[in-house]
Every structure is written in C-alpha cells, then in structure tokens.
Amino acid sequence: MLNIHDLERRWLRYKIKHYFPYFIGGTLILLAFAGMMGWFATSAGTSASSQEADNTHKQESMPADHTTMQTDRTILEPSMRFVEAFQKNAPVVQTSSAPVLTPKPAITTLPPPKMLQMPDPAQSHSVASATNPDKSLSINRNESKTDIEELQIRFKETSNANLGLFIAKYHYDRGNYAEAYNYALKTNSINSRIDESWILFSKSLVKLGRTEQAKKTLQLYYQQSNSEAAKALLNSIEHGTFK
C-alpha cells in the first residue's frame, strides 16, 4: 500500500538533495564573483586615491616656486611618453595630445569588441547539430510499420478517439503530416473536445503549408474552448516562431 504523504515528503527531500550541489556551486560562483568585484573596486579605489594624493601634492607644491614648476614639467615628460607608447599599442591610435594623467588612455587600451571573438553562427549551428546526433537519427523499422498498420485497422473498427490521436501523433512525429492531418481530423470528428487533437491538426496544417487555415481553425477552437494551448500555438504561428 502506498503512503503518499510519506512519499511526497521523501520526494521533497530528494529534490532538495538533488539541487543542493547546484545551489552550493552557484553560491560559490556568486561569492567568488562578488569577491573579485570587491577586490577590483578596492584596488581601483586605492590607485585612484594615491593618484589624487599625488595630484594634490603637485598642485600644492606648484605655486610655491615657479622654477620648480618648470622642472616639474620636464619630470612629467617620461610619464607622457609612457602614455603615448601605451596608446601606440592600442588598436585605435589617439592623436590628440591629452592633458596629463587623465584616465582616458586607459580606456583606449580596452580589448577589441567581443563581436570579433564570436564564432560564426553557421559554424556553431553545425557544431550543435554534430554534437547532438540523436535528433538527426532516423530509425526505419519494418515491424513498427506493420504495428501502425494494425493500429489503423483497429481504429477503423473501433473509432476510438484516443487511438486516433495516438496514430496522428505517430505520423506527425515521423513527418507524415498528411496522415497526421487525416487522423487528427477523424479524431476531432469523433470527439471534438480533445485539445491535443486540435493542436496536432493545426500543426499538421502549418506543416502542409496551409497556415491561414490553421490560424482560422485555432481561432474558432479558442472561441469555443478557451484553450490556453490553442492560444499559445496561434500566437506562435502568428509571430512566426512555430517550427
């Protein structure tokens, strides 16, 4: 005898246990990221404050003696060359003679846009399809064919809507959209309240290139049934996202 409440409790425990490593991993990554951000912020803050302190020190010392100011200018030259050299290495050469010690040269040294490093979409697509061979796999089975033929005969005899839906699904999954359309149509005529059958019928219509008819069918069915699935399919067909 099943103890459902106990099973539900155990299921919850299982789910927590199942997702716990992901949660810990995620938290660690977040913490590491936050730590790195904090470290960057602190180091940037320290260098900025030291630069600021240098500037104020220079500004304070400038008016004191004009001769020293002249000397200061000559002292600053090497650092300007450093900045120029830095700019030369950058992909875009800035020609403007920038004033002393501004953060702008740092900006010019940023790495090139990410777009350049992006792989070719066609290439990535082919990789994806190559790494996922299951989807391209097609298995031809003689016995499955005889089985479905047997089921079709049984459907003719019994006119069972659920069997009709099963056969329609079978054909749709194998790309036999005309057959899927026929069986979904027959199923709908036996029982017009099966959501899935109407959906399959409309999907088959789209696959057969009769999109307008599919939309019309879904609109009518939605008016009658208020089916969320029908509405979602209609939206996806209208927006062109249905595949």
Add this chain to the structure above:
Amino acid sequence: MVENSLFAKPRDLFVDVVNAKDYIQIDSVSHMYQSLKNSVEKPLKMILLYGKPGTGKSMLLHKLHYDLSKHQKVFMIGTPIVEEEDFLRVLAQQIFGHSPRDGISLNRFLDIAQALTLPDVPIVLLDEAQLYSSSLMEKIRLISDARAVKFVITLHKTDKEDIIAKEHFQTRIWESFELKNATAEELKVYVQKKLLKANCFDVANMFNDKNMKLITAFTRGNYRETNKLLFALFSLYCWYEENHPAAIKYNALKPKWVEMAAIHTGLIRA
C-alpha cells in the same frame, strides 16, 4: 476505489509476471527471437541465451516454449531442479514418459534415450541455469553431446556465470544470444504496445519522449525495473484519481510522480 478507474487496468498490466501471452514484440528482440527459433531448427546441441537480470530472457524462453509446443515436443523447466537425480528423473518422465520410483543415473538416462528413438530430438528449455551445479551442467553437456536432448538454456551474465559457460560449453557446438537492456526508444515502444494491446489508448498517449527518457534513466532500460516502476506509478495515479483527481494531467505523465514511483521502488534513494 473509483469505478471505471482509468489507471487500474494499466497498473495491472505491469505486474511483473512472466506470461508468454504478454510478450511484446520489440524490433531488436523480435529479430533475436527469430534467430533463436532458426537456431532451434538447426542440428545444434545447445543454445545459450544470456544477459543481465531483467533483460527478458525468461520471457523469451516462455515465448519460445509457447510457440514451439504447438508443433513439437518441447519441455520447460522454469524452476531449477538442483538435485541431479531428481533432474534426470523429471527429464526422463517428461520426455520419455518413463517414471522410475528411485533416482536415475546418467547412464540409465542415456540408455532409455537410445532405446526410445524419437523422430525429432526433444527440446528442453532450462531457465536460470546459473543455479545448476557444475557437475549437473557437465551431465547436461553429456546428454546434449549424445544428441538425446537439445537444450536451450538461460544464464545471468556475471563473471561467475561466464566461467560456467566457458567450462562447459566452450568446445561444444552451440550458439549464443545476448540480451541487452532497452534504449529509451525501445522502452517507449514496449510500454505503448503493452498499453495499446489492452486498449488503454488514453494512457498510452500520456507517454512522450521526455518522460520515457526519465523512466529509462531510472530503470536503465531494464524491463523488470520498468514494470515495477510503472506498477508503482499507476498505483499512484489510482490514489490521486480517488483522492485528488484535479491533480491529474491527462495529456502527459507528471515527472514528480515518476520520481515518487522511483523512490517507492527503490530506484532513487531519498
């Protein structure tokens, strides 16, 4: 109990019992079955059917018995008879209709077999042959060598049983078939065919590729484990049907309930 329960019949379909009438044809297995049937027709002395537990060896053997017994003399020993004398006595009784009061020796058995020459070599199907002792297996080999009986035996595939197989059958004329666990696709065919055979069309529609992958992940394509899991799953559905029908989705299986059934059957530790 809900009257006309939708899930009671599917639940009962997955009770784990071996019955040849419940045999479900899956392409890979049915090809193997055809080869097995062809092998039985050849003048082979011994045919070996092996694989991990739950891969359908016993079912295949029962199916073979069911089909062959329509045309020829075929005997099935489903539960191993581990005592040598008892084994030979039962064999003599079944094949030759000879029922000695005491035990029977191997020589005596072979004498009877020679005296009563049958038009066709009788076939004996031995299930769970890994439970037989080495000395009894040696006798079985000698009987088959004398062409008194043709044996079709099933073995569990473990290291130990591989040794048994090597010791007794290595130099003999025999053919072997290895049964393997099913893929998600094969398991889907198995489940759906079983449901369709019993006219459970609406429940068959609830199985899709996604939930079959989940079931295969839990059972590793083992038919016995799948039967157990689905029995537990439909028991769960029966409970919800009676106590909380609004929770049931009729267009697809609930992954949560599949996981709960896996917990119940011990496929998941929780």
